[in-house]
Amino acid sequence: MSLETVTRVDVLVAGGAVAGLCAAIAARRRGVSVRLVEAAPREMRGGNTRHARNFRIAHDGPARYVPDGYREDEFLADLLRVTEGDTDEPLARCLIRGSAGIAPWLADNGVVLQALDRGVLPYSRRTAFLAGGGKAMINALYATAESLGVSVSYEAELTSLRFGPYGCTAEIVRAGAPECVNSKAVVVATGGHQADLRRLRTDFGEAGDRMVVRGTPYATGHGIDLLVDAGAMPVGDPRSAHLVAVDARGPRFDGGIVTRITGIPYGIVVDRTGRRLADERADMRRTHYAQWGPRIAACPGAIAYLILDQDGLRRTSPTALSPVTAPTLAELARRLEIDPAALDATVQDFNRAATEREPATRPIKIAPLAAWPLLPGLTFTHFGVAVDLRMHVVLRNGRPIENVFIAGTAMAANVLRRGYLAGLGVTLAAVSGRIAGEEAARAAA
């Protein structure tokens, strides 16, 4: 016999990152009672939004926080380009339209958008920047939600979900104690499944064991699993992931932006046998990051090394952890545990070719040499649950569930089944969260 507590609320929101917070605030502003359950403890709340910096918005003209304009059709064209057309276009249009109003809505809910004249922002007409980044936004949204009367529970995980025409019954486990929450509608915003290490092993093989999860350890995909088990239609491919090169010495989880290694076009990348993986200068655009994750994942031991000389070091952006340095290539090889003879041959080959192409390509020669060990860093996977235009969860038979909604990364694969677009994740999460919250309030009314 279970002694679990039974509570009742109009709308239950599972997941306390930007999607869940927008859903909770939007629903509460429509007058219904809202309970938000977040799996992380308070200090680590906010999912991958903690690591966000900017978000993509359609806008007709300049504002305090974004210059020039970025029309909805330009936004859609960018999305179609990176996904190679593999997107739910009506849904994409709906969310892009929503992005046009999301910045002022967030600002009204306490989020501080960085003014263009503050700090050292790069020019970006496509994205608005969050002053202080994603955690500052999370703090502001929690404060707003709580002041509106949203009830928030931390370290509370959604463990089961049943739904029917008369309401939903969810079980949440809070500090080990189960609680039964009866609600009229549920919004699932529990993120992707990229922090489920067992599944990474299944989906990516041995490389999965070496993958660094760049975001929260709480994105275990439990919300997606519950919905799929209950008959929801999965979308996307769990084996398709956004992988970038990260510093192997960083933490397994939550390394975020600072362990990403961006200096690859200024040096060479070799695996532990001393062999180069690809032409480091073939793509100098910012999008080159996402090509290197899969390359490193395919290396023996899923590890590689970026090697720079002093000239390359000068060109690269600051990194969180200092590189390994050595006065000679042989010594560097010894420190990195790479075969010195093989590395020497690789560098000599590279330098011979580079000398012919100077100054476009510079040889690696100015000591001391510097190196970063690299692992594949997983940002998110292109996998989730199907939704309709009102963020209802869609069943395998194509029918929407009238009182269960999904928002954020758990639905992002409806529009982003491959590729990457800077600042898209937060936008999809905020817009889908806001819509899901409003629709959930309507369903609960």
Added chain:
Amino acid sequence: MPRREIIEEAERVLQLCSACMYCDAYCAVFPAIAGKATFPIADVAHIANLCHGCRGCWYACQYAPPHPFAVNLPQALAAARRLSCAEVARPRWLASGFARNGFTVAAVVGGVTVLALAAVLLTVPYDTLFAVHRGAGAFYRVVPWGVMSAVAGLSFLWAVAAISASTLAFWRSIAPKTSRKAMRRALGPALRAVVTLENLGGDGHGCNDVGERLSDEKRIAHHVLVAGFGLTIVSTLSAAVWHHVAGARAPYAVVSLPVLAGLVGGVLMLLGTAGLAAIEARADRAPADPTEVRLNRVFLALLALVSASGLAVLALRETMLMGITLTLHLGLVTGFFLVLPASKMVHAPYRAAALWRAALDRIASPPRRSGGE
């Protein structure tokens, strides 16, 4: 924490912050570290004194504990700031005054005040000391003008000389190689930052004075305190003009510049110190450096004592308690000036110098831009 650990921790955290830069909207620290991969000691001292302790970056930090990177920039910079204060203190023995600040201040100010009271009690006949004095020169019947101006003037000169020497040493340690023209061009933006405290305002949304919520409390309280301090200077200077130029001897009428400026200044100082003390009392300790907190509290207490005793002189100047109150105030003011070079006061010139250097750097080499994902 030993010196080397403080410096290493500041370097480690600054390197992480430079790789992140999400907080660049908050203050001048972030543009100053943009694009830098390493931080020599002079840079650490500069950046530490550039930090206004608004704590915006602490609450926004995705790497704050329990994250394994355990980034606590406000605390790391406060510790480095304390170190730099001690290292540039001139004369050098002042450094020990920072180390045991509460004790030093209590001993010096208490000692001087007790000495002043003892001297007056021993040398001034009781029927003079406890008489009601009225009219021009009333104060000087208890403490002769020459003694009063010598004691106050000399202690003031000491404060100015020591703080100037210390500030010069600080400036030398952080000064970039630059032209006089650039120095002049940077002066405007630096002065604006000093006067407006724009680095405590974040993005115009206030800062994290006491906790996660944004507010303007600290900036407003600081403005009130500085305005009050400025008015007491106006009071002292105008009194000197009245005395030497107009030949009028204190005490002055209530409706006169020296008294009104002193009265309003004293009240504002009390309000400002109370406001800042209230913030210190409520503030989240996590991003604070305990030694700096003590330095702040000691200085606020000292400012409150000096202004309260000044107001007491005004309130009691036509009673038999004038003599004792005046002596007490004089003792506190003298002690205040004596400990000033080893007090929180030095943050004012050091921060101004750091802001000047930051403005110079922005002119010489605009910071490298950094983006998001």
